[in-house]
Amino acid sequence: MPLRKLQFAEDFLYHVYNRGFCKMPIFKVEPNKDRFLDKIHEYRKRFGVTIESQCVMPNHFHFVVRENATGGLRKFISTLQLSFAVHYNKKYKRRGPVFEGRYKANLI
Numbered sequence: 001m002p003l004r005k006l007q008f009a010e011d012f013l014y015h016v017y018n019r020g021f022c023k024m025p026i027f028k029v030e031p032n033k034d035r036f037l038d039k040i041h042e043y044r045k046r047f048g049v050t051i052e053s054q055c056v057m058p059n060h061f062h063f064v065v066r067e068n069a070t071g072g073l074r075k076f077i078s079t080l081q082l083s084f085a086v087h088y089n090k091k092y093k094r095r096g097p098v099f100e101g102r103y104k105a106n107l108i
Helices: 030-047 072-091
Strands: 013-019 049-056 060-067 104-107
Touching: 013 072, 030 049, 030 072, 049 072, 060 072
Parallel strands: none
Antiparallel strands: 013 060, 013 104, 049 060
C-alpha cells in the first residue's frame, strides 16, 4: 500500500475511523464489541495515545485521538485492527479482511 499522506505528530488531535469489509456488521454482537473496547484500552496505554472520544457502531468505529509518543497512533490503530481481525476470523472460522482497507485519519 502507498504511504499515508497525513503524517502524525505529537499533541495533535486526529479523527480516525474505519468500517467493516463490505459494510458488514462486525460489532453487532456484544462480545465482539466488548473485545474491541477492551483492546482499545489495553493498546492506548501501551502505545501512548489518548482517546478523547470514541464511537463504536455495528459496522464501523470513530475515534478522536491524541498522539502522546512519536509513532504511537500508527502502532495503536494498526495493532488494534490486526488483533481484532485475527480474533474475528478465528471465532467465525473465516478468512480474509475484516476491515475495509487501511484506516482513515484526518487532522482536527
